[in-house]
Amino acid sequence: MAELLQIIISGLAAGSIYALAAVGFTLLWQASQTINFAQGEFVMLPAFFVLVGLGFGLPLWAAILLGLGASLLILGVAFKKLIVEPMLPHGTLPLVIATIALGLLMKESVKELYGATAQPFPAIFPQTVYNVFGASVSVQDICNLVVSMLAIGGLQLFLSRTRTGRCMQASAQNPAVAEILGVDVKRMVMYTFLINAALATIASVLISPIYLAKFSNGETLGLVAFIAAIVGGFNQIRGALVGGLLIGVIDNLSAVYISAEYRSAMPMILLIAIILLRPQGLLGTKEGRTV
């Protein structure tokens, strides 16, 4: 029982970080029909910005701010202006290919310019472990869970309670009508890209102390975020949250109770099952068929 509790808590902690990436993924999809195959690399990269900042002798908080700024600029503004915007009129496919190539570019750049080995990343939260009902629970896990929940909760509040947030939702649901009603759709889409970059930075800073910062981290992260978004429901932020937590827990449970070899198969099987039984996702609402 204690073991189970321990597995579930660490699963939730990992899952909440996946959820951050998955939420960003969903937002991009809603705002601009971008399926971002580089999402995993988006989470990998900010950690290296922070490491570069630390290399200049900055304190950790300043380095993180620097990382956030660089991410907003490169993963937010540059990605939107240089890649997504010129390609949107041509449909989703070229954009999918471009994001695949972008992921490769980011991965290789980090490998060549920074280093191919895994870099230790300073922990933000103390790594003390407490004993709760016989289960060992680390403060880091709990803090990760709390920070990601706060970030997602805050985002949800922003989207549903503020004027800008509602405008963003309107432009995602129906850009033409939103435009007629006086919403600056282009700017709202830009906000979405900035939010995605910020979420990726948070996820990166939270996950790197655990997995170390490595150029290839994005591969698994991207896949997991992807699956979490679909399992939860592609058109809901709540869905991505639930999907992320679920994948985190299932991943940990299957590593212990099923087999370590087929650990990474479980999320895939879940994905196929969801597509078979409930293609709109666990919390998703049915969209009309496009044809």
Next chain:
Amino acid sequence: MKPLTLILLGLALVALILAPIGQGNYIVYTLSSWLLFSISAMGLNLTLGYAGQVSLAQAGFMGIGAYITALMTLAGIHWVVAAGVSISSCFAVGLLLGWPALRVQHHFLAFVTLAFNTLLFLVLRNEEEVTGGSFGLVGMPRPDFFGLSTMSNLNFYYFSLVCFLIAVAVMWGILRSPWGRAFKALRENPIRAESLGLKIRRQTLLAFAIGSAFGGLAGAMQAPLVQFIEPGSFGLIHSLKILLMVVVGGSGFFFGPMLGAAVVILLPELLRFTEGYYLMIYAALVIVLMVFSPNGLIGAGQKIWLKFKPKHEARRDMQKGFQL
């Protein structure tokens, strides 16, 4: 066909026959591998360029083909039989995989195939008794035909060329049949295609399954070419590579996949002098190409050609009518 096209095709064929003569082993090997990836990319082009569905499991299908062929030829069965089994199993798997995914529109096939490719990789790696695990399978024999051995690289190239030409002819036949025209109709205007009585789902499913079967053939050729297969050669990244071939060449163009395969296979060789940076340059080039010409290289070529060609002004009202 116009006589000019025929002459050009004839010249291309002669070039393909003469290409490996007098070349070193490595170049002949690379050319064979280009032929094989062209077949695979051609199959994906049917799914992607003609039926408009993204499949991220083409390398997975090559894997199925390669492992079936390897296991059967190692057991002493002739390559032709093994290849037949590979192709039909890929077709069957394609049907099974596509049937649920295509119930829903959007890019669900992309997600299902992505998961399938990853699962397949895990199965290939973990089921060691059958697949040899991460050590893979070694020493597949190259086939004999009527006493002619394809053991030497040059002979194997000609064997691949024959397979390639058969595949091209089959694809040409499919696309020219009324049935292949239905694929194009689907891509251009699905609603109109359906209103004319086409069963969209059935057509798309068949396109995907046939495309997968081409992947199976390519895999069946890869096993004897490389004579060593391991799960890593059929991972998701290779599926993305084949997808890249189709899109870089120009999806929906008949010769797009061949051109794309050539670029994707040869460019790393050309950029070798940049050492570790070649993947970076390569990725950046792909992004630039996609931004400026989403129809790939052939699309870019067409655009430039149209700029210089004297224009014939089409009736605009007719154009409008076609779109309705």
